[in-house]
Amino acid sequence: MRAKTGQAVGSQRELLQAKVLQPLKDGYDSLTKTEKKIASYFLSRPECLVLETAATIAGNVGVSPMTVGRFLRKLGFDGVSDVRHSLKADLYGPEVGRLWSIDRRYQAFTKREAAHFSLQDSLDAELAAIRKAYEFTTAPIWAKAVDSFAHADRVYVSGLHMARGLALEFVSRLEYIRPGVHLADGQNGHYAELFDEAPRVAVMLIDFYRYDKGTQRAAELARRRGHDVHILVDSYAVWAHKITDSVFNLPTSTGLYWHSNAAMSVLLNLLVNDVIRERGKAVPKRIDKVLQAQRAFDQFAEEL
Known part of the structure; x- marks a missing residue:
């Protein structure tokens, strides 16, 4: 049932559709009752093939991990990790593990250039990623994050x-509209800030490949402290889902030399926008205090 790979597809979602979902739809009637349960889960929640393990999928469907593994082998994959690797290989080439390394990116870049890579392909991938950012605003985890x-x-x-730039941008915008916002980047050699004993602490951790061990340790520490943990990551950060349900995973590859943070920046801006709505009349009061401080230091140019 495994679909043949044709022309390179510009986004992870399109690859999932071509390699897994469409073959499942085409062959659905020939599946057993148990296989249909797994297939239905894949079709209704396709991101599970990128973000979950065989064990979590099995638990959600009500079958054993071995049953999930057998079904994936029937589709032509050697487990969930093979699905992810196959998608990565189609998106970035067969040497994805090596080419993602900073010293290998130029090789991937020249291969794409030789294949007459189009900026239109990059634009399409960028727009698809931004669209995914907007889609999160209707997801159940969004309201919890805003609150x-x-x-x-x-x-x-x-x-x-x-x-780091994304974190600074988010902090800078958020501190205009509410107090108590801080950057905790571990540059001092620790994340002592996360031991904050305030009644309620919200933590946003931002990361993408190659993932930082410090970020993952900070996430685990924040979870153990009982804080509200939210993680903004790229599409392949499976580790984040082991920490919290509040994970915003967005595509970052658009075919250019460096990954793109555009969709992540858009999502953070959308989050600030809805926080403003949620805080209501408290926002202008906070902004007035910020403006008073700005006038005291007189750092900005005169308004036009």
């Missing part, structure tokens, strides 16, 4: 390496 960042006593945001 968390609007009403928590403290907010801590962490993003290391190339994710």
Whole structure:
């Protein structure tokens, strides 16, 4: 039943459709009763093949992990990890594990250039990723995240390496509309901020490949402390789902040399926007205090 790979597909969702979902739809009537239960789960929640393990899928469907494994082998895959690897290989080439390394990116870049890579393909992938960011605003986890960042006593945001800019952007925008927002990036050698004993603490951790061990340890620490943990990651960060249900996974590959953070930035901006709605009349009061502080330091140019 495994679909043949034709022309390169521009997004992970399209690859899932071509390689797994469409073959399932085409062969659904020939499946056994148990196989139909698994197939229905895949069709209704296709992201599970990228974000979950065979054990979690089995638990949600009500079958054994071995049954899930057998079904995936019938589809032509050697388990869930093979599905992910197959998608990565089609998106980034067969040497994906090596080519994602910073010293191998140029090889992948020149191969794409030689294949007459089109900027239109990149634009399509970028727009698909941004569309996914907007789709999160209707997901169940969105309302919980908005409530968390609007009403928590403290907010801590962490993003290391190339994710640091996103973390700074989120902190800068959020602190305009509410107090108690802090950057906790571990640059001081620890995440002591996460030991905050405030009644309610919200934590946003931002990461993408290659994932930082410090971010994962901070996530585990925040969870053990009972904080509201939210994680913004790329499409392949399976580890995040082991920490919290509040995971915002977005595509970052658009075919360009470096991955794109555009969709992540859009999602954070949407989150700030809805936090403003949630806080209501408290926002102008906070902004007035910020403006008073700005006038005291007089750092900005005159308005036009």
